[in-house]
Amino acid sequence: MSSAAVVPEHPWLLPGTLTRPTTTVRRTPRDWFVDGLCFLLALGWAVLAFHDSVGPEPEFAVNVGPSWLNEIDLVLGVSVSAALWLRRRWPVALAVASLPLALFSVNAGVALLILLFTVLVHRPLPIGAALVGVHLLTTPIYTMIRPDPVLPFWATMAWTLLFIGAVVAWALFVRARRQLVWSLRERADRAEAEQQLRVAQARQLERTRIAREMHDVLAHRISLLSLHAGALEFRPDAPAEEVAKAAGVIRASAHAALQDLREVIGVLRAEPGGAETATPERPQPTLGDVPALVAESRAAGVRVGVVDAVADAAAVPPAVGRSVYRIVQEGLTNARKHAPGALVSIQLAGRPGDGLAVEIRNPWPVGEPAAPVIPGTGTGLVGVAERVSLAGGRLEHGRDATGDFRLAAWLPWPAS
Incomplete structure (x- = not known):
């Protein structure tokens, strides 16, 4: 299959060529x-x-x-x-x-x-x-x-x-x-x-960021859903009030997970458009939303202890607070997946100029879990590590000398 040679519109731009345009250009x-x-x-x-x-x-x-x-x-x-x-x-x-x-x-x-x-x-x-x-x-x-x-x-x-x-x-x-x-x-x-390429890349990066945010949220909600469903499965003789309460939590978690999934699919399918056609993004969580996150896990039956030693929580930058929320969320999700029934301890400490430290600790599980293991993608800690690295902080995770699993991060908190 032959292809025609591409001839420049202005051959005088190429001093070494003798080729003339093969098509007649209409006079202006x-x-x-x-x-x-x-x-x-x-x-x-x-x-x-x-x-x-x-x-x-x-x-x-x-x-x-x-x-x-x-x-x-x-x-x-x-x-x-x-x-x-x-x-x-x-x-x-x-x-x-x-x-x-x-x-x-x-x-x-x-x-x-x-x-x-x-x-x-x-x-x-x-x-x-x-x-x-x-x-x-x-x-x-x-x-x-x-x-x-x-x-x-x-x-x-x-x-x-x-x-x-x-x-x-x-x-x-x-x-x-x-x-x-x-x-x-x-x-x-x-x-x-x-410029168009940069805009397209920025749009794609923003979609990827939102998708990662939704991944964290979905993993948290689905783990709660699995925990309540497992309780109903292994306790069929539970009182009617507890069954109704667990069913209500399952319904609410499923509805919230479906809503989050719909949002992430909409973000990934959305075509480039003007600002007037773009849907506003939901408010992002901050450090002040951590107590609600802990309360949600406690309602699902997870034992959680919190030590909050943050000097001035209202002064924490939004980006730092959002990162702390995602780290706590990932720690609770991992604890529900891999150490069900274990006591999870959360420690928050920091002040302006010294940075903000967060630590989530739970005992290492002994033997095989009685309930089916909640499946996961294995990329939660990778996403947290990337988030902390982009914020200029440090992240440590793994089994420590006491045998507990420890997820600890330090994030910079500049002095005002």
């Missing part, structure tokens, strides 16, 4: 104006030069020579002027085909300069330089065939070289300006694309 109103102006200038010069050659004072004419040559020169000049309408498509071909006229034609002089200008602007520099060199070589021959009636040979040569040099300088200026404009436009397009 500005192009029509410029092409019409070039045609009128070239045609006007051809008519003016022929008129001077047959005027009452031919000794002052710029078109000196036999009458038959002047008539042929007029036809050639008008023909090359008309061919300027094709210069955008075949500039090099027209410039090469009209090169012989540079030896003797006065009427085609302006048209030849316009073709030379077009090649220098729109085609690779080596081609333009070659055409300029050929024009310079034809200058002495032209001056001998068409001598000026007033100026000497070297003066005529100097004026001709001056005109060619002015056209070359103007063409190089236009070329450099177009390259600069195209480079700035390409840089702006690249910057816009990079």
